[in-house]
Amino acid sequence: MSRSVRPVAAAVALAVLLPGAPPAQAATSSEVWLTTADGSRLLARQADVAFGSATSGTTIDVNAGTTYQTMDGFGAAFTDSSTWLTWNRQNSSQRDAMLTKLFDRTNGIGLSLMRLPIGASDFTANSADYTFDDTCCDLNDFSINHDKAFTIPVIKAAKAKNSSLKIMASPWTPPAWMKTNNSLYGGSLRTDRHGVFADYYVKYLQAYAAEGLPIYSLAIQNEPHHEAAYESMRMAAGQQADVIKNHLGPKLAANGLTPKLVAWDHNWNEASYATTVLNDAGAKQYLAGSAFHCYGGDVSAQTAVHNAHPDRDIWFTECSGGEWATNFGDNLKWNLQNLIIGGTRNWAKGVLFWNLALDQNHGPTNGGCTNCRGVVTINNGTGNVAYNVEYYALGHASKFVVPGARRISSTNVAGSVETVAFRNPDNSIALIALNPSGSARTFTVRYAGQSFNYTLPAGAVTTFKWAG
Incomplete structure (x- = not known):
């Protein structure tokens, strides 16, 4: 059956904080995979980004201690x-x-x-x-x-x-x-x-x-x-x-x-x-x-x-x-x-x-x-x-x-930087981030006390993946 009306995205779900979740480990760098709105880059591997102490504008906190459903x-x-x-x-x-x-x-x-x-x-x-x-x-x-x-x-x-x-x-x-x-x-x-x-x-x-x-x-x-x-x-x-x-x-x-x-x-x-x-x-x-x-x-x-x-x-x-x-x-x-x-x-x-x-x-x-x-x-x-x-x-x-x-906790900023994050069985972290706006967005990803900055083009989506 075809989609004739596209509903508006919703929704922040409720979290479950599980006791005894494995502690987050420091990562050194993250893979970056990008698809742009014009199709010029299609799930394309970009240069890795290094974790450090950078901060810039919106901060996307990823917390592996707060977990939701198993995928x-x-x-x-x-x-x-x-x-x-x-x-x-x-x-x-x-x-x-x-x-x-x-x-x-x-x-x-x-x-x-x-x-x-x-x-x-x-x-x-x-x-x-x-x-x-x-x-x-x-x-x-x-x-x-x-x-x-x-x-x-x-x-x-x-x-x-x-x-x-x-x-x-x-x-x-x-x-x-x-x-x-x-x-x-x-x-x-x-x-x-x-x-x-x-x-x-x-x-x-x-x-x-x-x-x-x-x-x-x-x-x-x-x-x-x-x-x-x-x-x-x-x-x-x-x-x-x-x-x-x-x-x-x-x-x-x-x-x-x-x-x-x-x-x-x-x-x-x-x-x-x-x-x-x-x-x-x-x-x-x-x-x-x-x-x-x-x-x-x-x-x-x-x-x-x-x-x-x-x-x-x-x-x-x-x-x-x-x-x-x-x-x-x-x-x-x-x-x-x-x-x-x-x-x-x-x-x-x-x-x-x-x-x-x-x-x-x-x-x-x-x-x-x-x-x-x-x-x-x-x-x-x-x-x-x-x-x-x-x-x-x-x-x-x-x-x-x-x-x-x-699925684990990640900051979601509707209309600006929309995200979802996961912790894999090998403890690696995958963070999907979408920029639904009409202009580029620079933001900070913060995990386990370390962070990196990234600028996402208008309408683009990226997946970051790093060792947990």
Whole structure:
């Protein structure tokens, strides 16, 4: 689904000061990686800056003793369209080079968290409407053979580049025979099919595990308040809670399956859906948390849900770029403010864009957005790849923030120097800083009693990384 209105970035999240956090260590210098609003420098390594005792203007304090959520990573979606293009429109050397730039952290940006539609979505090659068992009215014909043709090979090739890669799966629709309108488009889940609905996802998880691809997280339903003329289904909060507590949760447990179950998986502007499901104690016992999209509302909604249920996690799982917004600098700023910085400062453990790859015609599409943009664009005639603004926005985080990193405290000056910081498992520190203003900003980064000055061009973003 495309973004038509861009919400304003929000939000300072609440901190948790953990006792016994490792003491900060003195650093001697920091790496500097820069992307400018005009695209003249694209995640480009700059000269290192030395720590000393400098101070100039705004001070950005980084404090590794104040910690927040643990990060799963950053990425996009292995839509059917994306994997079909990768497998069928690139030769092996083109594919290997692109996957290296996407998933290898040393020679690329190290994407580590990816989303996978369960069955067809609005981005399915050859307009193929399908689920994994379209034969009524049992699961005797269940099969993931469709995915074995190109989706599973692409995922395995990506995982070979990054062994820590995690998959978040999300269904656009169950089989039509489970639904009130007997269609893959719209409708809702029949109340007498709740049990077989749960069985369907048990079989899915088992089938992917048998391929050596265990599913890390499972959403109950993608965009449950969006019915469309493509794969979709409406699911009320009460029905979602019932399915979780009485069917899906118990059946997963009985089969020894432990994906992180995620509620909602839709826009910020209806965050009360997530809290309603989490307020049901029977459902909450099986839920890891909730997930959000960018197409309505404000990123601060994530913090509202976190504050209501601080013992459950938050993920940001979908936002698409497109031809409605083509200015590189404007897109860079928006994505950093709202998703990379805004999303994580509002408790997201992961930040995901929509299609990993689309072609030069914004497809293949299957009834949905006709002008969306992938993280990369694959020419469907030559197999050549263009790396879009979303690639660089993701890279400023994914290349430097390793899965298992903890978000830590950093000063955030809205409209001037906007930041988020992380401490990696090896104790290295990554600080992402955006200058959203129309003029250069000089500021001081201070950590463990030492500091350095840096001047960031208008509209530019930089990632600093130093040894903790």
